[in-house]
Amino acid sequence: MTKIAYYPGCTLKNKARALDEEARAAARLLGYEFEEIDEWQCCGGAFTTSRDEIATKLAAARALTWARDHGGRVVTVCSACYNVLKQTNAAFRTDSEFAAKVSRYEKTDPPYRGEAEVVHWFELLRDEIGFDKLRAAVKKPLKGRKIAPYYGCLLLRPSETLAFDSPENPTVMEDFIRALGAEPVRYAMRNECCGGYLTLEDRDAAKKRSAAVLSSAVEMGADCMITACPLCLYNLTKNAAGPLEIRYFTDVLAEALGLKEGGENA
Amino acid sequence: MNKQDLKEEIVRMSGSAVEKCMRCGKCSASCPSYEDMEYHPHEFVYLVEKGDIEKLMASESIYKCLTCFACVERCPRGVEPAKVVEAVRLIVIREQGMNRLKPDDIPGLWDKDLPQQAIVTAMRKYTK
Ligand code: SF4
Numbered sequence A: 001m002t003k004i005a006y007y008p009g010c011t012l013k014n015k016a017r018a019l020d021e022e023a024r025a026a027a028r029l030l031g032y033e034f035e036e037i038d039e040w041q042c043c044g045g046a047f048t049t050s051r052d053e054i055a056t057k058l059a060a061a062r063a064l065t066w067a068r069d070h071g072g073r074v075v076t077v078c079s080a081c082y083n084v085l086k087q088t089n090a091a092f093r094t095d096s097e098f099a100a101k102v103s104r105y106e107k108t109d110p111p112y113r114g115e116a117e118v119v120h121w122f123e124l125l126r127d128e129i130g131f132d133k134l135r136a137a138v139k140k141p142l143k144g145r146k147i148a149p150y151y152g153c154l155l156l157r158p159s160e161t162l163a164f165d166s167p168e169n170p171t172v173m174e175d176f177i178r179a180l181g182a183e184p185v186r187y188a189m190r191n192e193c194c195g196g197y198l199t200l201e202d203r204d205a206a207k208k209r210s211a212a213v214l215s216s217a218v219e220m221g222a223d224c225m226i227t228a229c230p231l232c233l234y235n236l237t238k239n240a241a242g243p244l245e246i247r248y249f250t251d252v253l254a255e256a257l258g259l260k261e262g263g264e265n266a
Numbered sequence B: 001m002n003k004q005d006l007k008e009e010i011v012r013m014s015g016s017a018v019e020k021c022m023r024c025g026k027c028s029a030s031c032p033s034y035e036d037m038e039y040h041p042h043e044f045v046y047l048v049e050k051g052d053i054e055k056l057m058a059s060e061s062i063y064k065c066l067t068c069f070a071c072v073e074r075c076p077r078g079v080e081p082a083k084v085v086e087a088v089r090l091i092v093i094r095e096q097g098m099n100r101l102k103p104d105d106i107p108g109l110w111d112k113d114l115p116q117q118a119i120v121t122a123m124r125k126y127t128k
């Protein structure tokens, strides 16, 4: 069992509890023990790009420092946490003034300078576990399912910093879907924004964004869409309607691995 | 703040090299919020470069940006328009009394499926 520091984030402890529980259960089955970061704080959901913003980046900074001192890396499941932690980490590496200011609050010894690595669960699956091993672990292949992978923006951009996958032609979720025995559906809006937090500011505008994503996937024949982001799931289910199931990727993962209720390993 | 100071402040906060813009409009063509904005990403860049920033500050456009980074990704000149939009919005909401979203607004906007993430992210974007 490989231990890895884990940053769950606020929503995975509340509205998206299944995302947390299923990600951990699947990880255990595939040889990883997620070790929750002590006293982690909410990342804030979005990285504030302005270079003079310090306070809004401290929660991420604390998590990163803890990860540095506990194995050297941190895994996330939520797209937003991934984006915030990784962009904050890059700020430590590229902006010494920012790093010095944070050190004045943090008082860590030695001062944090971006040493930790931030990885998403998809990256562990692709780069370490490997899709062949995942395929071999599948108990109930999702045969005949046409699944549209929804990347959205937070996993991919800015690509220079995140380096998660190709920003315009990503493949990791398609490969993931194939490993589970289903068929990935390619559609135009897979890497465009769902409307995000705009749902609280201008719901009608958010509705247009989500509807465009959903109809694009329906047009290409998808019967299900998967996401790693609770806000995407919300927008795509509450701000759009279509003949399409919207699920967390961990949900289809748990199903294929036989970890769901009624499954052999339940 | 006078025009020049305002421009310098925005350039400093965003780190954006607005003068590198060649006005191709690819940022705006990529922007999912295009139709809901009065000023579009390329216009943010242009007006900041000109120092004509008050009209951006007064526009609802600063609240329509999704921070989706499509404009950053697709700009061939590395201008990073999203960071310019964010800096203009921060200049506005950092003023006393200018928070766009207040905690008291949340109950009226809440529904049972709304993830915590939606609230914290909106508070981060619309509140100092
Ligand atoms: S980051 Fe903002 S301005 Fe840029 S493309 Fe996205 S919504 Fe438009």
Ligand code: SF4
Residues within 6 Å of the ligand: B020, B021, B022, B023, B024, B025, B026, B027, B028, B041, B042, B045, B074, B075, B076, B077, B078, B079, B080, B081
């Ligand atoms: S894409 Fe870049 S260069 Fe083209 S108009 Fe936008 S900011 Fe200017």
